[in-house]
Amino acid sequence: MTSTIDAVGTPVDPGDFEDEARAELAAGRRRSTVLAWTAGLAALVAFLGGWWLLWKTELVNPLFISNPVAVAQAFWAIVTDSSSWSDIGATFLASVLALVVGAVLGVLTGILFAASPAVRKGLNPYLAIINGIPRPALAPIFILWFGLGATPKVIVGASLVYFVLLLNTLAGMTGINDDIVTLSRSLGMTRRQYFRLVQLPGSLPSIVAGLRLGAVYAVLGVVVSEIVASYSGLGQLLVQYTNQLDIASSLAVVALMSLMAVLLDSVVRLLQLRVDRED
Amino acid sequence: MTEATTSTRGTPERRGAGIEFSGIHHGFFHGRDFVRAVWDFSLSIAPGEILSVVGPSGCGKTTLLGMVSGLLAPRRGTVTVDGASVTRPRPDIAYMQARDALMPWRSVRQNVELGLLVRGVKGEARAAKADEWLERVELSAFADSRITQLSQGMRQRVAIARTLAQEPRCILMDEPFAALDAQTRALQQQEFLRLWSDQGATVIFVTHDLSEAILLGDRVLLMSSRPGTVVADVPIDIERPRPTEVQFENEAFLDYRAELTAMLKVQVDRARAEGVVR
Numbered sequence: 001m002t003s004t005i006d007a008v009g010t011p012v013d014p015g016d017f018e019d020e021a022r023a024e025l026a027a028g029r030r031r032s033t034v035l036a037w038t039a040g041l042a043a044l045v046a047f048l049g050g051w052w053l054l055w056k057t058e059l060v061n062p063l064f065i066s067n068p069v070a071v072a073q074a075f076w077a078i079v080t081d082s083s084s085w086s087d088i089g090a091t092f093l094a095s096v097l098a099l100v101v102g103a104v105l106g107v108l109t110g111i112l113f114a115a116s117p118a119v120r121k122g123l124n125p126y127l128a129i130i131n132g133i134p135r136p137a138l139a140p141i142f143i144l145w146f147g148l149g150a151t152p153k154v155i156v157g158a159s160l161v162y163f164v165l166l167l168n169t170l171a172g173m174t175g176i177n178d179d180i181v182t183l184s185r186s187l188g189m190t191r192r193q194y195f196r197l198v199q200l201p202g203s204l205p206s207i208v209a210g211l212r213l214g215a216v217y218a219v220l221g222v223v224v225s226e227i228v229a230s231y232s233g234l235g236q237l238l239v240q241y242t243n244q245l246d247i248a249s250s251l252a253v254v255a256l257m258s259l260m261a262v263l264l265d266s267v268v269r270l271l272q273l274r275v276d277r278e279d
Numbered sequence: 280m281t282e283a284t285t286s287t288r289g290t291p292e293r294r295g296a297g298i299e300f301s302g303i304h305h306g307f308f309h310g311r312d313f314v315r316a317v318w319d320f321s322l323s324i325a326p327g328e329i330l331s332v333v334g335p336s337g338c339g340k341t342t343l344l345g346m347v348s349g350l351l352a353p354r355r356g357t358v359t360v361d362g363a364s365v366t367r368p369r370p371d372i373a374y375m376q377a378r379d380a381l382m383p384w385r386s387v388r389q390n391v392e393l394g395l396l397v398r399g400v401k402g403e404a405r406a407a408k409a410d411e412w413l414e415r416v417e418l419s420a421f422a423d424s425r426i427t428q429l430s431q432g433m434r435q436r437v438a439i440a441r442t443l444a445q446e447p448r449c450i451l452m453d454e455p456f457a458a459l460d461a462q463t464r465a466l467q468q469q470e471f472l473r474l475w476s477d478q479g480a481t482v483i484f485v486t487h488d489l490s491e492a493i494l495l496g497d498r499v500l501l502m503s504s505r506p507g508t509v510v511a512d513v514p515i516d517i518e519r520p521r522p523t524e525v526q527f528e529n530e531a532f533l534d535y536r537a538e539l540t541a542m543l544k545v546q547v548d549r550a551r552a553e554g555v556v557r
Contacts, residue, residue, distance in 0.1 A: 188368035
């Protein structure tokens with residue numbers, strides 16, 4: 001190992017120097033990981049502890065807020081009860097369908113709008129109005145039309161997903177960097193080449209971001225529709241428990257709904273990671 | 280002089296194209312006002328010539344490039360490349376902008392391949408050609424890298440490789456080095472000249488920088504601002520190759536620069552007085 005002499009005259013070993021810098025970097029990373037875990041755990045403990053205290057001290061009517069242990073037990077009871085799995089399955093299936101149908105239609109409309117500014121201009125006012133409708137308000141009407149099966153809840157979920165994907169696709173496709181647009185034109189790309197080589201890959205990150213948002217909206221739409229009326233599903237289960245004043249089970253069902261949205265989101269996230277890697 | 284140098288450029292089967300502007304008049308709307316961008320403009324550019332175009336902002340430099348590239352049609356007059364009127368973008372006319380316009384979703388190699396891909400060159404041949412150009416710009420090691428991993432100078436070299444891989448007979452450059460720092464810019468200018476001298480394409484080089492215009496050009500065209508017309512057309516009689524130092528040491532270079540600077544100043548002052556340039 002070669003040594004160099006620094007300004008004061010003490011020999012500096014480049015190897016030691018590098019090791020020292022590396023150790024500092026590693027220590028910094030460790031510190032931030034520890035901090036993150038501490039913050040996470042502290043928040044969890046504060047939340048559960050505070051909840052438990054509220055229940056224990058009866059500051060709030062214990063019947064209304066239940067307690068963490070009872071909710072955990074209720075959660076376990078629901079997931080181990082085979083009859084509730086038909087509800088879980090119904091909600092999950094409807095959410096996936098809502099996401100897929102809404103996303104496909106939304107992306108296709110986005111592509112159409114990106115291709116034709118005239119069509120976009122002409123239809124924009126209607127879309128603004130339709131998007132302005134609080135979609136859950138349509139649930140009772142859809143149920144009247146399509147009955148208590150999966151159809152109305154899929155439609156409510158899909159109608160939420162649709163607009164998210166439409167707007168994200170459109171933003172991605174029309175937001176291509178001007179220089180890239182000019183280059184593509186100067187290369188004499190055909191419309192099809194421009195779509196395949198520029199618009200589609202260029203808007204993919206934006207579409208996938210829309211899908212992640214859509215995953216949450218799909219579950220939201222389905223559950224709201226189920227709450228209004230449905231043969232089966234977590235929304236119905238929630239209504240039953242709440243009517244029986246079984247707060248622990250109600251909260252357990254809410255947790256299940258959240259887990260479902262998180263699961264769907266994670267699947268989309270895997271897709272996003274793949275897209276990012278290909279960039 | 281111009282004749283002698285241009286005739287030796289490139290290989291006989293890969294020569295630059297002759298470009299001819301005749302009676303060009305063009306304008307566009309700027310807000311509610313109609314602006315005469317280029318007025319009564321005629322010019323011919325010899326095959327293999329590098330024409331530098333300088334002038335104040337808004338003198339229609341970019342408009343002229345747009346016309347040769349087929350991106351926009353003049354309202355009056357014609358632009359011909361090798362005698363054929365330009366009506367749409369052609370694969371043998373390459374356009375290079377100030378920013379590199381690299382596509383972040385394509386790898387370095389895929390970006391270089393772009394022009395060939397659009398033209399329908401098949402996979403193997405395309406990759407081979409791209410690799411050959413990446414080697415020439417000394418970026419072979421980065422062929423499979425993502426664009427975002429490159430420095431600004433490297434990105435511009437990828438853009439040069441992408442432009443030249445098209446084997447254009449005509450290259451339109453719109454301030455291609457304007458976004459680079461002084462050091463990188465000097466390197467890129469030399470790099471471009473070196474690569475260009477093998478190909479011998481005709482070049483129209485738009486720039487704000489007089490030194491760059493003289494260093495690169497066989498001719499420097501000085502334009503007035505709105506409407507854009509030719510103020511001076513100065514042949515640059517300095518031997519090639521022209522290394523960076525020419526700018527500081529060559530007497531002729533300094534004379535050209537003094538002469539053109541004086542003329543440009545008149546134009547810029549005029550443009551400013553008319554409120555075209557702020």
